[in-house]
Amino acid sequence: MLFDVSAMQIAQTPFIYNFSGVEPDYKACRLSEAVKERIWRSYTDNPETVTIDRLAKEYRIRKQRVHAIVWLKDIEKQEEATQGSPLDKDIEEYFERIDGTYEAADGERHVKIRRTSPLVKNSAAEDGEGPDWDELSAKEDAMMLYDFERRMSFNKKQIAGMVKTNIISRRRPPGGWSYLVEELGEQGKRGKRGGKRFVAEPDGTRRGLNELEKEFLKRESLIPRRKLTAT
Known part of the structure; x- marks a missing residue:
């Protein structure tokens, strides 16, 4: 289905137009607070059995959303423990009364956005079948999930104070600095997988x-990305 949409219309209401060809699952962002509490409780009580993958399939939402629900609930429980009383949930209850909530979504998934401009190239005759957009979307979603989990793990450590980013915390310790050392490998260069890395202590x-x-070190390393396009 083709849409004749002007640039002005997109600029005025950008959230209306979806060029992936698949309608977004609006139920996924309107799960009830009871459902989110159930997701958090199930995962916290038994994370080995009730995994992120299992919860995503059970409630038909993306794994990133399950991660976000669990993390936000962790923060909420910590705040409640700090102040000694439950948090005010008037805003959540207000939106639930106005918009309504759902117990599960309809199958939230990532859909790769298709090209909106022609790609001209010479190629041999094919059988006429188009690209497998579901496969391309699944590969792209796997890359996005990997980046999401990697960055979320680092952000959790940063919030917990394990990662220091201010100037004062980077001043020389009383005993001296610890240094990351990499022995030169066979190629005599860093990054050739020949050097052993270790930490040299002040003593x-x-x-x-x-x-x-x-x-x-993983964050410092570049992650190769292959552009997923229809061929």
Whole structure:
């Protein structure tokens, strides 16, 4: 189905127009507070059995949304424990009365946005079948989920105070700095997978990298991305 939409119309109401060809699942963003509490409780009580994948399938929402619900509920419970009383939920109850809520979505999923401009190239004759958009969408969603989980893990550590970003926290410790050292590998260059990395302590000892240091190195490394286009 083709849409004749002007640039002015998109600029005025950008949230109305969806060029993926699939209608968004509006129920996913309107799950009730009781459902979110149930998701958080199920995952917190038994994370090995009630996994993120299982909850996403059960409530028919994306895994990123399950992660977000669990994390926000964790923050909410911490705030309630700090102040010693439940948080004010008048706003949530107000929106529930106006817009209504749902117990599950209709199958929220990522859909790759198709090209809106022609791609001209010479190619051999084909059988006439178009690209598998479901497969392209699934691959793109897997990359997005990986980035989401990686950044969320780092942000949690940053909020918890494990990652220092201000100037005062980076001043020289009383005992001296610890340095990340990488031995030169066979190629004599960093990044050739030949060098062993370790942390040199101020007292002259060395140790392996902890989980936070490994995560910093992963964030420093470039992740190759292959452009997912229809061929």
